[in-house]
Amino acid sequence: MATTVVWFRDDLRVTDNPTLADAVDATDVVVPVYIFDPREYGETRYETEKRGPHRTKFRRESVHDLRASLQDRGGSLFVRQGRPEVVLPELADRTDADAVYAQTKPAVEELEREQGVRDALPESVSFERRWTHTLHHISDLPTAYDRIDDTFTPWRKEVERDSTVRDLVSAPDTIRTPDLEPGTIPTQSEVGVAEPPTDDRAVLPFEGGESAGKRRLSEYVWAGDHLSEYKGTRNELLGANYSSKFSPWLAAGCLSPRWIHAEVQRYEDDRVANEDTYWLVFELLWRDFFQFQFRKHGADFFTPTGIRDVDKRWDRDREAFRRWADGATGVPFVDANMRELNRTGYMSNRGRQNVASFLADAIGIDWRWGAAYFESRLIDYDVASNWGNWAYQAGVGNDSRDNYFDVLSQAERYDSEAAYVTTWLPELAELPPTFAHRPWRMSDREQTEYGVELGVDYPGPMFDIEARYSELRNT
Structure with missing residues (x-):
């Protein structure tokens, strides 16, 4: 019986998640796992906290929501604490897995983590990566990422002219997971982070998870009909709806940029297509641009002199x-x-x-x-x-x-x-x-x-x- 470990990273969703969908299609049993890596917390070289209270809370809520989504499909999410290059080989060995599937990210630390896992796995266990964090797939760029223009506008025009957005990948109907200890999702204090303050002046409560992200999109786009005025209001400063505020769910991968794009297209077909509706896609392209630029330039982005x-x-x-x-x-x-x-x-x-x-x-x-x-x-x-x-x-x-x-x-x-x-x-x-x-x-x-x-x-x-x-x- 074929078994695959699925390592969730910044892709905490079941809808339009090719990593999860491909693993489910390829094997009989999947082992979905999220790992709280201690290197994601603590102090940076700049004497700042690496992952602060609000983002830690949002991440924990997103992991809770992902676990519930997998349970709704008959499976489970296994939560562990430690270094992925230690946890994943141990989990693969315990479940006799044939492969580890994971999202790939373009930045330096993320790539180093991937390489560490790849090096730690035995030769009998393959490491399969999926590019899932952008609107346009890296393989579909008209010009390869290492040769793309470093200026946004010519890059955007080329992509809009010569590339298309891939179709959405459906969430699996059922997921079969092994009988393992599920593990507990650590508290804020257990990862060394304080509880975040609360403030009724906040523009949104920002609850983590795919379910909350989809609710936010439904409220903003469909119930509130705010997409039709997005460009005109996006520079405002107060209130929930001057902008979409989808970015927290995009950052954690609770919402797929392709799924947002599909909802914009549906809105344009059903209600109105104008400069405002286009502008949200325009912002997704800016987000894509930086992802591909990091794949091109890597560590140069972190130097005082930049790229x-x-x-x-x-x-x-x-x-x-x-x-x-x-x-x-x-x-x-x-x-x-x-x-x-x-x-x-x-x-x-x-x-x-x-x-x-x-x-x-x-x-x-x-x-x-x-x-x-x-x-x-x-x-x-x-x-x-x-x-x-x-x-x-x-x-x-x-x-x-x-x-x-x-x-x-x-x-x-x-x-x-x-x-x-x-x-x-x-x-x-x-x-x-x-x-x-x-x-x-x-x-x-x-x-x-x-x-x-x-x-x-x-x-x-x-x-x-x-x-x-x-x-x-x-x-």
Whole structure:
């Protein structure tokens, strides 16, 4: 009787999961396993937590949901703690497995883990990889990944013209698994991570799992009919539906990008097709682009000079970085976004661009510190999207331009009434929008009038931010 171990990684779903479907089709018995690897926790080289509270909670919930989905099909999910290169060979030996099937990922650590497993397996056990994390399959690219354009727009146009999205793979109806100890899903404390804070200002509760991801898509696309206005609202800052917010479920693989694409097509057929509906697919293509870029450039994305070998002088002021991370820079738009991130594990795309630019361009701190901090805090952290976007903003990555975001003008444009800033900085709630965005302009009399004393009720700015942007404009 043929047996296959299925190693779940960032593909915590049963719908459109070729790794699981192929294993079920190829063998009589499958051994689905998720492994809590201790290397995914603890401290990074940048003195940041590798996987923080919100993302850990979301991952645990996703594993619970995957286990329930497999049980609904007559099987089980076996949960283990340890290093995959130790756990998987032991599990293959115990079940007399013929093969291990696994999702493959493009980034350095993920590939190293795969190679470690491959090397640890006996020759009698094959290692089968499946590419399942992108909209377009890597084998279907018009130009091979190692020769693709490093600029998004020509790559996108070529893919849209010359590639197609593969058909969805149905979830298995039944799954036969062996009689093994299922293992318990560890608590937050058991993996050394604190419980996340709760905050009723969060844009969504972000429950992990394929079931919750599908509910979110149904609510956003079908019940709320928000897809028809996606492009026009995606730069807003408050509320559940200014953007799709599918990214946490995409990052953990609870939702397949192809399944989202199919739902967009169905919406376009049933209701409306316009620039807004296209824009969600456009964003999926950006996500694809970074995945393939990481496959092409690998470890170069983690160097100070990035994939373009741009020699910039980066500061490594730990105190300045801490003020940025804590939301205590004295620049309200930056601080509001960072406080939202710390409290909820989420931040809008507009916010991410601005706080990244503030750290890298205005303060001049090593951009990798910011990328590592996002890795710890973001509930939707994806290695390629996160590090690719940070390198882009720092001017050392793809499509990099020597442009910066003026967070002051950005705040006044996208938060003209200061509703976002005062939501996350309630100490500024009594200020008119002009002062809420630039509190340092208040005189002593105005500080007394509004009851906001800089340096007491809210931090004074780290430096003369208006002068700094004047310098940037003139360089």
